[in-house]
Each structure stands twice: as C-alpha cells, then as structure tokens.
Amino acid sequence: MLKTLTALAAIVVILAALWIVSQKPTSNAVQISLSSEPFPLSVGSSTLLVSLKRADGAPIDNAAVEVSGQMQHQGMLPLTGRTSSSANGEYRVPIIWPMMGQWMVDVTARLPDGGQAADQYEVVVYAVPPHYNGSRTTYRSVSESTSLVTDPSRELLIVIPEGTQAMITAGLIDDVIPAAIHLSVNGQNTLVIQNNDLVDHRIGPFFIRPGEVIRQRFTSTAVYRGVCTIRQSAVVNIIVEN
Amino acid sequence: MIYRWALLILAILLAGCSAAASQPQASDLRGAVFDPPRELTDFSLMSTSGEPFTLSEHRGQVILLYFGYRSCPDFCPTTFAELRRVYLELGEPANRVKIVFITIDPERDDLESLALYTHAFHEDFIGLRAEGEALEQVKGQFGIVAERRQLADSALSYVIDHTASVFLIGPDGRLQVQYLYGTGYQDIVHDVRLILQASS
Numbered sequence: 001m002l003k004t005l006t007a008l009a010a011i012v013v014i015l016a017a018l019w020i021v022s023q024k025p026t027s028n029a030v031q032i033s034l035s036s037e038p039f040p041l042s043v044g045s046s047t048l049l050v051s052l053k054r055a056d057g058a059p060i061d062n063a064a065v066e067v068s069g070q071m072q073h074q075g076m077l078p079l080t081g082r083t084s085s086s087a088n089g090e091y092r093v094p095i096i097w098p099m100m101g102q103w104m105v106d107v108t109a110r111l112p113d114g115g116q117a118a119d120q121y122e123v124v125v126y127a128v129p130p131h132y133n134g135s136r137t138t139y140r141s142v143s144e145s146t147s148l149v150t151d152p153s154r155e156l157l158i159v160i161p162e163g164t165q166a167m168i169t170a171g172l173i174d175d176v177i178p179a180a181i182h183l184s185v186n187g188q189n190t191l192v193i194q195n196n197d198l199v200d201h202r203i204g205p206f207f208i209r210p211g212e213v214i215r216q217r218f219t220s221t222a223v224y225r226g227v228c229t230i231r232q233s234a235v236v237n238i239i240v241e242n
Numbered sequence: 243m244i245y246r247w248a249l250l251i252l253a254i255l256l257a258g259c260s261a262a263a264s265q266p267q268a269s270d271l272r273g274a275v276f277d278p279p280r281e282l283t284d285f286s287l288m289s290t291s292g293e294p295f296t297l298s299e300h301r302g303q304v305i306l307l308y309f310g311y312r313s314c315p316d317f318c319p320t321t322f323a324e325l326r327r328v329y330l331e332l333g334e335p336a337n338r339v340k341i342v343f344i345t346i347d348p349e350r351d352d353l354e355s356l357a358l359y360t361h362a363f364h365e366d367f368i369g370l371r372a373e374g375e376a377l378e379q380v381k382g383q384f385g386i387v388a389e390r391r392q393l394a395d396s397a398l399s400y401v402i403d404h405t406a407s408v409f410l411i412g413p414d415g416r417l418q419v420q421y422l423y424g425t426g427y428q429d430i431v432h433d434v435r436l437i438l439q440a441s442s
Binding site for chain 1: 268269272273274275276277278378384385389405417420422423424429
C-alpha cells in the first residue's frame with residue numbers, strides 16, 4: 001500500500017513538473033519589433049516598419065503608433081512620424097533621414113485596449129546603402145544590445161556596435177579599441193567579443209561574423225598580434241600576462 | 243507494478259535532464275567558442291583519399307580543420323605534430339574524429355605530395371586541395387588570412403603568412419571552436435571529448 005501511494009505521489013510530482021515546464025508564458029505583454037525598407041537604412045527616404053504582437057503572436061491592429069528619431073548631434077532636430085493604419089499588426093511610417101550616423105529611435109504605441117507599449121532602438125543610418133546579405137531584418141532594441149551577461153572581474157567585453165565599419169570608413173570615428181588589449185591569466189583572463197555590426201570583423205586572430213559572440217579564456221601568457229578592423233591603424237596586440 | 247512504472251518514468255526523465263545538462267557550455271571549453279556556432283556553407287574538395295571530401299557527409303563527427311601549406315617551415319608542422327598527439331590521445335575511431343589539412347598553396351601542393359605530408363603525421367589524416375574561387379570560398383568562411391611573401395636567396399622562393407588556428411567543426415556541421423596557435427593538445431583533447439560525449 002505504501003509503495004503504491006509513493007508511486008502515485010511520484011507520478012503526480014512528475015506530471016506537475018512536466019505541466020509547469022510545458023506552460024508557455026501567458027503574459028499579455030506586447031512585442032514590438034522595428035524594421036525598415038530599405039534595410040538597413042541609408043540617408044534619404046525610407047519607411048519604418050513597426051510590428052505589434054501579443055505574446056502569443058497575435059497581431060495588434062488599430063493602435064496609434066508614433067516613432068521619434070534623435071541623433072546626438074548638436075542642432076539636429078528630432079524626426080517624428082505617426083500612423084494608425086496597419087495590416088496584420090504592421091504599421092508603416094515614412095521618414096526622411098537627413099544625416100548618416102547613429103540614431104536612437106523611440107517607438108510608442110497606444111493600444112486599442114487603452115494600454116501603451118514602448119521600446120527604444122539603436123539604428124544606424126548609412127551614407128550609402130551598404131552591401132548586406134545577413135539574416136537579420138530587424139533592429140536591436142537598446143535592452144537587447146546590452147543583454148550579454150559578463151563577469152567584469154574575469155571577462156573583458158568588447159562590443160562592436162552596428163555601423164562601426166561604415167563610421168570608420170567615413171572617418172567619423174577613430175579607434176574603437178586601444179592598440180593593446182591586456183588580459184591577465186590570474187585575473188581578467190577571458191576575452192569576449194560581440195559583433196553587432198552588419199559586416200565581418202577581425203580582431204587579431206579572431207574573425208567574427210555579424211551577430212556572433214566569441215569567448216576565449218586564456219590560461220597561459222602569450223602575445224597575439226594581428227589585423228584589426230575596428231582600428232584606423234588596422235593592427236592590434238592581445239597581450240596575456242601573468 | 244505502478245511503483246515500477248513510476249521508477250521507469252523517473253529514470254527516463256532524469257536521463258533526459260542529464261543529457262541536456264551535458265551540452266558543453268562556452269565556459270566548459272578551452273578554445274575560443276563561437277556563440278552561436280557558425281553555420282557553414284557546404285563544400286566539397288578533392289582529398290588525398292582519392293574521393294571528394296564533402297563537409298555535409300561528416301555529420302556526427304568532430305572535424306579538426308587546419309589551413310596550411312606543405313613547405314611551411316614552422317606553424318604547420320608544429321600544429322600538425324600537436325594534432326597527431328591529439329589524435330593518439332583521443333584514441334577515437336577515424337569515423338568519430340577527422341583531422342583535415344587544407345592547402346593554401348595549391349600551386350605547389352598537389353594531392354600526391356599532400357598525402358605524403360599528412361600521412362607522415364598519421365595515416366588517417368586527410369589533405370584537401372582546391373584552387374581559385376573554390377578555395378577562397380572555404381577560406382572566407384573561416385576568415386583565413388594568407389599572404390604570400392617573396393624570399394630572396396631562398397630555395398623556397400616564397401612563404402605564406404597565414405592564420406594558424408585549428409577549427410573544430412562539431413557533429414552538427416557548425417563551426418564551434420577555434421584554437422589559437424600554441425594551444426596545448428590536452429586542451430583540444432578535453433574539448434573534443436566533451437563535444438563527443440554531449441553528442442552521443
């Protein structure tokens with residue numbers, strides 16, 4: 001009898017665990033995604049595409065969507081656009097971009113049920129349409145761009161922002177990282193590189209494609225000298241000391 | 243009876259949890275880990291075995307891939323000596339681990355000479371050769387740099403400065419780990435074992 005009860009209890013626990021694991025989130029949160037035509041953006045006319053969905057993937061129509069683009073540039077007025085018409089949860093907002101560079105785009109949606117949803121995106125506007133054949137078709141929200149969790153006491157994180165190569169080519173930014181990256185076997189011994197740009201990058205011996213993260217823990221002293229695509233001098237030294 | 247069934251279900255669930263937990267994490271591996279692992283476009287190159295080597299036909303195996311050239315005086319022989327130690331230490335059958343050398347000097351390395359070279363390290367090692375765009379496409383996926391440097395007063399005529407990393411392609415056919423030049427063979431053995439264990 002005791003064995004049967006124990007067995008039944010075990011089955012109940014197992015089934016409960018399975019049920020909990022199999023449950024999808026039932027939150028009514030709104031998912032906003034931002035894309036554009038063309039993708040990625042370049043100076044001139046474009047259309048921002050804002051997609052609104054419930055957590056279960058159901059599109060949200062009849063919302064009032066507003067986008068606002070700001071550039072950290074003295075004298076540059078913010079750009080705004082609005083629309084209430086949509087198809088299958090997608091809202092099209094025409095915008096004319098007057099200048100290349102990094103823009104912060106705020107998307108705000110007043111929902112038909114009275115609620116509100118908002119998100120902020122880092123958007124790079126290129127001077128000329130870049131050659132891009134990657135798989136990404138939406139912009140990263142600010143929270144997503146900084147979501148990589150690292151331990152600063154052990155890991156040195158280098159993030160290559162979107163648009164880096166274009167900015168370097170245009171002479172708008174100089175070196176993204178110093179000429180020497182110092183690591184210590186007994187301290188900060190792990191190099192983490194995240195490539196958020198649309199193009200391949202090379203930092204010393206590491207070749208990183210768009211969207212990739214590469215993580216190397218060093219266990220012995222070494223010096224790696226090599227090409228660097230995020231420095232004007234095009235050279236970097238990775239120095240691992242004791 | 244119910245008791246036995248409950249134990250059986252529990253054992254299956256625990257086995258599942260254990261398998262999931264055994265997937266190697268970036269922090270478990272000793273090389274430079276790609277997250278996510280890089281999707282590779284399939285390629286098929288002529289090999290020293292006499293048959294084409296097609297990447298997609300090696301799913302389920304770990305491939306340790308190196309780009310070099312037969313006349314290389316330093317990095318290539320050193321790396322391949324380490325890969326020999328890796329292979330011997332692993333003791334895995336050849337259908338589980340493949341050690342592959344792609345020549346970046348097809349002008350001087352024909353398949354016959356490549357076979358002599360790779361087999362000098364181990365008879366299971368495979369040499370691959372391609373020219374022109376076919377070679378460039380494969381190199382491009384791994385970001386291989388290879389620049390010819392002329393040598394005056396040398397029988398070699400030229401050497402090639404090149405990427406000297408070993409690349410680990412996992413059983414799912416994706417690029418998972420890169421080992422910088424100088425990585426100890428024990429570290430590669432450690433990672434290959436973890437990856438094979440996780441996939442089996």
